[in-house]
Amino acid sequence: MIELYQFELSHYCEKIRLILDYKGLEYRKVEVTPGVGQLDLFRLSGQRQVPVLKDGETLVADSTAIALYLDRQYPDRPIMPTDARQRGLCLMMEEWADESMGVNARKVMLSAFSQNSDLRTAALPKTTPDFLKTIVGAVPHEVLDVLSFGVGLGPETVKAARDAMRQNLEALCLLLTDSPYLLGDTPSLADFAVAGLSMYVKFPTGDYVNLPDSLKGRGVPGLADSAEYQIFWDWRDRFYASFRKVGAPQPSDGGAGPTRISID
Ligand SMILES: N[C@@H](CCC(=O)N[C@@H](CS)C(=O)NCC(=O)O)C(=O)O
Known part of the structure; x- marks a missing residue:
């Protein structure tokens, strides 16, 4: 299943959650703990910001790159115009x-x-x-x-x-x-x-x-x-x-200690 490494209160992550919902894609949220969890994210993706998307073996960082990846990989309900x-x-x-x-x-x-x-x-x-x-x-x-x-x-x-x-x-x-x-x-x-x-x-x-x-x-x-x-x-x-789906998946532990939601 697609995994979204995120901060629940990040507006760049919200952009991606909106697109995932629009395309009807199932995904699991992995809440990154600010600070310590970002070290794990760095090890995983080579940078420390959210959102990061993991789709099988593919890792994509940056909301624009993720949006374009999703549109290429899941072309139903396209979000990029052709004209x-x-x-x-x-x-x-x-x-x-x-x-x-x-x-x-x-x-x-x-x-x-x-x-x-x-x-x-x-x-x-x-x-x-x-x-x-x-x-x-x-x-x-x-x-x-x-x-x-x-x-x-x-x-x-x-x-x-x-x-x-x-x-x-x-x-x-x-x-x-x-x-x-x-x-x-x-x-x-x-x-x-x-x-x-x-x-x-x-x-x-x-x-x-x-x-x-x-x-x-x-x-x-x-x-x-x-x-x-x-x-x-x-x-x-x-x-x-x-x-946007109501009651979309709840954040889960990213494996880096207690999960904390914060506005960066
Ligand atoms: N250009 C990036 C910006 C992402 C961004 O600013 N993410 C913030 C959360 S809203 C973040 O990870 N901040 C933590 C940090 O910079 O250490 C994108 O579009 O994904």
Whole structure:
């Protein structure tokens, strides 16, 4: 059976899970433990990032390479257009989704968590004792801002990421106003990339990803809940309802000690 080495909360992994579900392929998730589990992944694939796909003897790293491999190997329900122009646009949009949506989404989400105590406590597991929830919620955002600076997320970086995400969401709304999918009447890799890589801006509603119920449907204030981008969020809800399997396989132990889910 196909194995997906993943982080449950990785948006690049979500892109691949969407494609696997769309193609109706059975697969087993292997949850990689951040840090120690990535050493095993390095030994296996020569690099330390997820997603990595193992299909029999074949190992493929990088979400774009995995998507293209799956389409070649399992050509039913193709995700790459055959027309040259459509194919070019698809590859271009996919790269844009990975680099602009994916990278900026991570920055705006981390900033929203540091600014918003409600979002922080929503991310804690259900079993977290109340006193701990109170402490996590009460950390002043100034303290978290200083920590964000430490990982290169100063106010200017966050503002640039937010501006880019606004423009991206506006572009998507325009493209989807009169069209069921980004490239026309059928879903393509561009749609799977955009749907997956918008996960950090707004977590999907419904039981698709293994995350606390309180986070489902929640996201970055001003982007996830703004009427300006409703066309896009409605489109993504429809996309998930059509193609993503509910209650897809649960993460299993990657064999590198206790499994921990974390946002990288
Ligand atoms: N270009 C890669 C990006 C993958 C990526 O950034 N993966 C993150 C998780 S979302 C990761 O593995 N981070 C851990 C690390 O960089 O050590 C792809 O498309 O697969």
